[in-house]
Amino acid sequence: MQQQYPFKQIEQQAQQYWESNKTFAASETSDKPKYYCLSMFPYPSGRLHMGHVRNYTIGDVLSRFHQMKGYNVMQPMGWDAFGLPAENAAIANKTAPAKWTYENIEHMKTQLKQLGLGVDWDREIATCKPEYYKWEQWLFTELFKKGLIYKKTATVNWDPVDGTVLANEQVIDGRGWRSGALIEKRDIPQYFMKITAYAEELLNGLDKLDGWPEQVKTMQRNWIGKSYGCEVEFPIVGQSGNLKVYTTRPDTLMGATYVAVAAEHALATLATKDNPKLAEFIAECKRGSVAEADVATAEKKGMDTGLFVTHPLNGEQLPVWIANYVLASYGEGAVMAVPAHDERDFEFAKKYNLSIKQVIEFKSFDKKEFLAKLITEQSGRGDGYGYGDGEGGGHGDGIFPYTVDRWQEWYANKTVGICVNSGKYDGLNFEQAFNAIAADLEAKNLGKKRTQFRLRDWGVSRQRYWGCPIPIIHCAKCGEVPVPAEQLPVRLPEDVTMDGVVSPIKKDPSFYETTCPTCGGKATRETDTLDTFFESSWYFARYASFDCDTAMVDERANYWLPVDQYVGGIEHAILHLLYARFFNKLMRDVGLIKNDEPFTNLLTQGMVLKDGSKMSKSKGNTVDPQALIDTYGADTARLFMMFAAPPDQSLEWADSGVEGASRFLKRLWKACYEHVELGAVIAYTQGELSAELKQLRLQLHQTIEKVGDDYGRRHNFNTAISSVMELMNALAKIEATDETTRSVRQEVLQNVALLLSPIVPHICQALFSELCPANHILRAGWPEANKDAMVQDTVEYVVQVNGKLRGNLSVSREADKTTIEKMVLEQTYVTKFLLEGTSVRKIIVVPNKLVNVVIA
């Protein structure tokens, strides 16, 4: 055994061993339970960044841990290879996006292999390859035929100087990033996927995802945004037809003082007819980016159309305004404005001097009524109709947040909104007013209750080159014809020159000129490509059937799916994870797979930050992990990454600290070296031990238990590592080299090698082969804690006086509460607080932990 820790050599050796033995090749024929561990595949941006190192190490730790626990593990890897950055790089470097992408994949693959991941590389996929995208083109045509994909116009960012569509990312402060021109909104025809048809199932499915973080499920619930409300129609004065709005607060209808429509609304278009000023205002609204964040933070602006509508219940005439804060894409693109009870309406009304009418008053609870309500309604989730929160008339939360025994606390802080100035509805609470007003609207045929989703259909058309071609042929005679399966894939030409403005396939007749599959006449291909989320929405299934050339997936998908553990960045909490869930259901419904949900357990890794913001290529603040691997080795890089923070927290990158990880591995190596040099010894099994060695064994087996729990349940790798460090620190204090001590040391060291091997697999494999030459770490399995070694005779109690720590007390394991209380009252650090005029009020004993003496 070498005296120094030769990380380069042992890492190379281990990686070669795994490759030539196909250690991580996944098989469907095992009789062990399967464990499919998937990390979000990387975009091949050029070089590995710290976020990748973190992501793939987490996945690898979980994979290797489960392999040791006796699972049949599959951990695949691939490339999310289509996307905008390739086009930008191609323009900048005067190359083709395909060439750039393939070169990046090669380089990053080398880097990933250097990390020592237990990946089955035979299953590698790249989404830009025709063998991959052929199948999503096939699925597209199937869904198109089923009506789940359809065409409609949608708004995009239009750069009038370059004459091109821009991504939101390419719009900076309302201007095109290249041209600097003011961006306009433009409506163009695009393909949409009917994700709203699955809204209810996508929402309900969340309740069954016990292995997902609550945080992510909440975000998805809010994104899907099921709301209970009313549609309300306002007859337009002097014209036929009604203005329809959607509201979740029909109880405030009597407080509506104006209505507001989005600039894109039909009524807005109508009003501009003889009003050039209004037309100009609408044109102004149509400038700027389409991103919702920009719309929502823009200064509120509006203009009176001069039109009026009639209030459906009180007959008042309300002015119709065009307002830039009304979203065209939600509800009806029009709102009834209740300035007294909506902050946005309030701000707008103040600015334009519109009237404000209060119709809700907050009153304290009637306790009796509340308790009666509690009894009838205490079970079940909120239905959206509930109590106001007492602060400005938010939507009722309706969810009783506590168990019944804590009701007083909740009750003390709550008020309930009651209708006032509302005629016949005065005195009604939210739910009563909601029902009464909805009933009256329905009787007048001017509205009804309606549930509404915030979720919109998914626009998948992109006017860009480097993506999967949309498999549609436009025929003057036959209309939109999906490309027949036998003509797939529609190949994207890879040898192209980018001009930075127009997609190469949009000006390439050899691509778009074709014949209609139906009538045989002249026709043109669709030249838009698919959103890259399309590829990443089903890749998890393709890994199972990576080499299948007869179908999108085969039976192997039903063996591996669902993914047991998915690991990836929190930034994907909504879009990618929702689309992947949607695709899983689509694939289920065309009969390809059986499972309802794609990912059983989800670990959302926090961002790797540098200087306070996300490390990303676009921000140019990445730290290259290659230098880290070259200087210290992959094990040090992995150890440091796992040690620096728990995986779900964001990690602020700091160069210092790597040194500490490296030092620890060197110490570990040295400890094993010094032990092995003294000759072979069998790990301790039985015999009398000194108190010191007994204590060490106790700590060893507690550590085995803790590390297993940290890996398997808590996913807190940082505390797993620190507990092993503590164990190694304890071991270092014992210097004796007698046979018994050496046998315990052997037991500690070989277990440490096993415990750390998911995190630092190379060094552990090397150390284990020195410590146990007859065995191999890959056959050893996960160690089990020895219960006998963990029996303790005494328990250390913490003693507090009035909640403040005053001393420690060692108590026999059998001592009962009375004995402990008596002992505590004999301690000087307790008695000294028993002054004249004070007495012991009570003593709280928390078993095996703490005693608190309350003196007053």
Place this chain on the structure above:
RNA sequence: GCCGGGAUGGCGGAAUUGGUAGACGCACGGGACUCAAAAUCCCGCGUUGGCGACAACGUGGGGGUUCGAUUCCCCCUCCCGGCACCA
């Protein structure tokens, strides 16, 4: 703006179900070894007062519940992620 999350020593973090705040590591200070340096090893390390025993204060800010709050509740500040064409 809306949705979700976060804030603990000089720094990264620990405290798992309301029960010892600061584990483990980094940085720093002191010492040993060395001709010297590096490496390594040992000791110290929240703040204030005290020679010390010890005491008071202390988990972004303000209030509350509790014998006891980093943890639960209410309000506020700042930071991070997402907001549908970045992936």
